[in-house]
Amino acid sequence: MSVVWMAAFSLQWALSVGVLKMIAWLDREKGFRMDGATAGILAAGCCAGAGFLSRNCPQGPPLLWFVYSVLAIYLTVCVLTDLRSCIVYDFLQLPAVLAGALLCLYHPLPAGSGAGLVLFALLQYLLFGRLYGIGDAMVFQICSLYLAGRGGDFRTFLMHMALAFVLLGVVQLFRRNINKRGNLKTPVPFVPYIACSLLWFL
Numbered sequence: 306m307s308v309v310w311m312a313a314f315s316l317q318w319a320l321s322v323g324v325l326k327m328i329a330w331l332d333r334e335k336g337f338r339m340d341g342a343t344a345g346i347l348a349a350g351c352c353a354g355a356g357f358l359s360r361n362c363p364q365g366p367p368l369l370w371f372v373y374s375v376l377a378i379y380l381t382v383c384v385l386t387d388l389r390s391c392i393v394y395d396f397l398q399l400p401a402v403l404a405g406a407l408l409c410l411y412h413p414l415p416a417g418s419g420a421g422l423v424l425f426a427l428l429q430y431l432l433f434g435r436l437y438g439i440g441d442a443m444v445f446q447i448c449s450l451y452l453a454g455r456g457g458d459f460r461t462f463l464m465h466m467a468l469a470f471v472l473l474g475v476v477q478l479f480r481r482n483i484n485k486r487g488n489l490k491t492p493v494p495f496v497p498y499i500a501c502s503l504l505w506f507l
Contacts, residue, residue: 313355313374321347321378328386328394343385350381353504368411375404376451380500383444387494393440398447405450412454421459425449433466441495445469448503461506468502469495 322339329338354377362369379401386392409418426446434442449462473495477483482490 307359310355310359313358313370314351317351317354317374317377317381318347320374321351321381324378324382324397325385328382332394343389346385346388347381350377350384350500353377354381357504357507368407372404372408372411372451372454375400376447379404379447380444380496380503384494384497384500387440387496391492391494393438393444393496395440398443401447402450405447405454408454409450412456414453415456415458418453418458421462422449422453424459425462437495441499444496444499448499451503452506455507457506465499465502465506468505469498472502473498 325339325343354374357377358370358373362373379397382397383393386394426449429442429446430439433445445462445466448465449457452461452465473493474483476498477489477493482493484490
């Protein structure tokens with residue numbers, strides 16, 4: 306186990322726990338307790354983030370460590386809050402947006418990516434956000450910033466969204482949670498599927 310991986314994992318774990326404690330303090334009604342399931346999801350999210358950093362930028366500039374650590378912490382925390390209370394807290398969006406924007410400034414964007422980001426944002430807020438909620442739409446938009454920073458375009462953003470829906474459909478089909486019209490019988494948290502599908506495109 307490399308020193309880079311351990312350093313990234315420890316940093317992301319500590320900051321994720323800190324953010325969760327802040328959420329528990331700010332939203333006392335919902336509360337947030339650390340149990341086995343929470344620890345498992347935290348470990349999985351931090352492992353994924355640390356693995357990405359140690360594989361893609363082991364000796365990279367501090368900026369890349371910062372922006373990808375923010376993404377890992379953001380998605381891990383959002384997955385947990387979505388699973389626990391079906392909430393994606395608005396205040397989590399700002400640091401993730403700023404970090405994603407920094408990545409886009411650091412790497413020159415491919416031609417058309419800027420327009421693709423704007424069009425994708427409009428689709429999320431005006432169309433898809435009404436289907437699965439503005440919180441999920443914001444998570445997709447933040448993911449699109451990171452995909453653009455790695456050379457993705459509008460088609461990449463749509464493919465990420467499509468894969469998230471495919472994963473959702475497959476899992477819920479096995480759980481017999483899809484009716485004859487193709488809709489979910491019981492709504493389920495969507496952020497875990499968005500986060501898992503992003504790994505394929507990063």
